[in-house]
């Protein structure tokens with residue numbers, strides 16, 4: 168993009184598909200690429216500009232595809248390369264780009280590279296991975312723990328060394344220090360880009376610059392050099408969009424990745440608004456109480472940090488997070504209102520919004536009661552670790568139900584029929600029983616449904632430059648229930664107000680957002696003016712287009 172022009176992806180809304188759970192075309196219980204193609208009209212009606220497709224590459228699926236065995240082949244259960252080319256073409260015919268998930272911090276232990284690497288110290292591929300000798304006592308080289316439980320180091324008898332698997336033993340970390348490996352990755356990226364994809368979402372990209380011997384994993388000393396090289400070798404000069412996932416990026420480091428003159432990425436997925444509410448020791452499986460003031464502070468800090476340079480990615484949900492209406496809203500009595508309020512608050516900020524499949528109809532968390540209902544490698548790994556540490560099973564299940572990744576991975580609820588219309592067979596993970604009432608068919612039939620609300624938000628972004636590029640001014644930062652801000656440019660002001668609680672609340676409208684206006688969107692009967700003290704209904708949210716900014 169140019170420094171002052173607007174890039175297509177800044178006025179567009181992204182939509183994430185988790186292929187395994189989206190739509191199954193052949194009754195094997197696993198979503199697939201032909202299934203996605205059959206639902207493209209749903210996404211075109213919603214108005215999304217591009218799809219972030221979670222990994223579809225050949226994989227043993229230890230982490231549902233975030234463990235890639237062949238970067239240039241499609242997983243058999245998802246389809247073929249020809250299906251993939253069809254998806255790219257069919258999406259493009261509807262004005263939708265396909266952004267692929269690039270998982271290059273690690274491969275699968277089934278990748279041919281790793282098979283050769285683990286067989287011999289002299290194979291060229293041995294150095295594509297990270298090997299260390301054991302400690303003096305023969306144990307692992309360090310006490311670094313894998314994200315999914317257990318040691319991050321696995322002993323390989325054939326070469327008499329340990330390899331690093333920062334996530335799990337099935338996901339050995341690639342050694343980015345090796346230039347031949349980097350060349351293979353860049354060639355592979357170009358091969359995909361030449362097939363016409365719209366860009367990459369880069370999985371845990373902030374880990375690639377690690378310095379293992381110094382114990383530095385996140386945002387290590389080599390990170391930005393590698394990203395700049397990658398940009399030169401693959402991304403430069405192409406009209407695509409890139410977004411790097413990072414669990415460690417802060418407002419202090421964000422512009423190193425996405426500053427416009429850096430030649431690295433367009434955006435980062437940051438998680439400061441998520442990790443602020445996790446237990447420092449037990450992490451996501453023991454959530455801390457939610458605090459709206461703190462939450463707003465994090466989001467507004469990010470708005471401020473990327474106001475002049477860089478660009479925000481706006482999201483509350485993805486395949487690693489619980490359903491947003493369950494986590495931040497009310498998935499019972501006020502499900503409709505709270506789903507719309509959260510969407511309104513997020514989508515009208517400055518940045519590119521991302522919708523996670525099912526969010527557009529207010530899908531909720533699963534409520535599993537037994538550990539055998541869970542499928543996620545992370546949940547199962549932590550279950551083993553934590554119950555061994557004495558955490559009671561019931562406590563663990565409570566945490567997993569609140570924050571576990573399977574919440575987002577139950578099948579997409581298309582209709583009220585058997586298995587929610589997701590499959591004619593037995594789904595790989597249980598369908599949420601609430602599909603009888605929460606499903607695409609029912610929601611879309613309702614003119615006041617959640618889908619209609621999201622469609623309107625996406626349309627507003629497409630049509631109103633102030634929503635894309637206008638300045639954002641946080642309002643009433645200390646209000647414990649209301650998230651509010653204005654967006655302004657030289658001609659326009661938009662006031663956005665959302666009560667994010669299930670109680671009516673009084674709100675003293677700040678002077679800078681008082682006035683008459685035209686209601687752009689609302690989840691209760693529209694207001695024509697806001698001034699003085701107003702009472703907001705439970706989860707009431709709206710945006711008013713007001714007269715020219717002063």
Ligand code: GLC
Pocket residue numbers: 230233234270334370371412486487
């Ligand atoms: C990212 C992915 C997550 C995966 C992990 C390891 O965080 O989003 O699903 O398990 O990386 O690849």
Ligand code: CA
Pocket residue numbers: 191192193194195196197198199244
């Ligand atoms: Ca299938």
